Amino acid sequence: MDYIKEAFGRMNLRQLRSFLLYGTDDFAEGTQPYRDTLKKECDPIYRRLESIYPDGPERDEATADLSQALTEYEYVYMELGMKAGARLLYHLLIVNDQ
Numbered sequence: 001m002d003y004i005k006e007a008f009g010r011m012n013l014r015q016l017r018s019f020l021l022y023g024t025d026d027f028a029e030g031t032q033p034y035r036d037t038l039k040k041e042c043d044p045i046y047r048r049l050e051s052i053y054p055d056g057p058e059r060d061e062a063t064a065d066l067s068q069a070l071t072e073y074e075y076v077y078m079e080l081g082m083k084a085g086a087r088l089l090y091h092l093l094i095v096n097d098q
Contacts, residue, residue, distance in 0.1 A: 020084055 018026035032040070045066065053059035 014026045014028070014031065018024055046063070049059055049062050049066070053062050
């Protein structure tokens with residue numbers, strides 16, 4: 001067996017993400033485009049909001065609150081991802097070459 005080729009074959013963004021965030025493998029089956037994944041995972045909460053708030057203005061306010069919270073998560077995790085990427089590059093290019 002060529003363990004180096006096997007190691008590179010296992011390296012993908014989903015597994016790296018799971019390892020960095022949770023220290024575990026990502027056991028999810030298959031991959032979908034980001035757009036499809038986001039739609040699939042967001043639809044249930046928006047359906048729930050529609051059932052809880054049938055009135056338009058209240059639903060709009062709840063949806064805006066949810067969107068604001070998710071936007072903040074997005075900002076924080078984007079920054080964490082950028083910092084993790086920079087740190088990985090630093091170690092790969094500078095620390096490991098000394």
